[in-house]
Amino acid sequence: MRRIALVLLLMTLPSAAQEVEQVTVYGGSLSGFWHISGPNWVQMNMFGKVTWGPVSDRICRIGHGPEGYETRCSNMQGKGGSLEVDGSRFHLAWGSLVARMVFDGEVMSATAFRGHFAIKPLGMTVTDPGLSEGRKITLDPGAPDTAGKADLLRAVLNGEAVPHDPELADRISAARADQPGSLQQIIYLGRQTRFGGPNIAWVPNYFAVYAVEFSDGERICWLHQDNDGKLAAFQCS
Known part of the structure; x- marks a missing residue:
């Protein structure tokens, strides 16, 4: 059918x-x-x-x-x-x-x-x-970063060289250019599944999700780092 x-x-x-x-x-x-x-x-x-x-x-x-x-x-x-x-x-x-x-x-x-x-x-x-x-969600600056990716996210946003999938280059550049002021703090929000469809497998706890506070605004970022250290998924908006 x-x-x-x-x-x-x-x-x-x-x-x-x-x-x-x-x-x-x-x-x-x-x-x-x-x-x-x-x-x-x-x-x-x-x-x-x-x-x-x-x-x-x-x-x-x-x-x-x-x-x-x-x-x-x-x-x-x-x-x-x-x-x-x-x-x-x-x-x-x-x-x-x-x-x-x-x-x-x-x-x-x-x-x-x-x-x-x-x-x-x-x-x-x-x-x-x-x-x-x-x-x-009530933001808690003291929430433990159980995913352990806050330092990686900070490095990406600060323009440091981070191994990543070449397909993420445009997203990384856009996130760096779209920062509303200076970076103040990064707060861990939790894990999120990478969802699929009727015939596409889900990957539980795939994304580490963070609130990012800047001097003149805020963003939310999702990222995933492979076991070899390469950034495999990234989005901030």
Whole structure:
């Protein structure tokens, strides 16, 4: 049976197809670092039957951009999503008119929100019955760096020569150029799985995730170092 697979990695389509829309959210500030749960993938077969993948947890950053709030998760490039204050309801949408993903729900407080993902292929709407949630992280500068990659991240951001996969060169250069001021501190947030799809294996605890505070802003960074010492995965946004 021919299948059309949409491997979404929480809330993503290929970056070239993303069209970010406005979102309505709780009237307080959602800026900060969050655990966000949601289906890892969704698959639709040729007869229109939709199967939602298992729920996964990601560590993301919500911050301010030129158009309001922006959501940054490891699998999302560029803006990732915008949020616009309007009561306690929120709506997030991206993709194209052919295949659109949305996330609708309510913000419970300044530290929690919940709702449901849905896909809108060719004008239809299919909602995931499972509940997805966001939980804000309280930063702890004294949190032990159990992944042990903070010094490696600092070296990368400071421009030091670090063995890395050649495909990461552009991401490393972009992270160095996009630093909002001088680096102040790096705070460990936890480990994150490298997610796959219906037929793609997951790799548990693959990424070490850090909050990076600068004099004029903050970033979130994900990285993985192979056993031979080479940086194999890297993203800051």
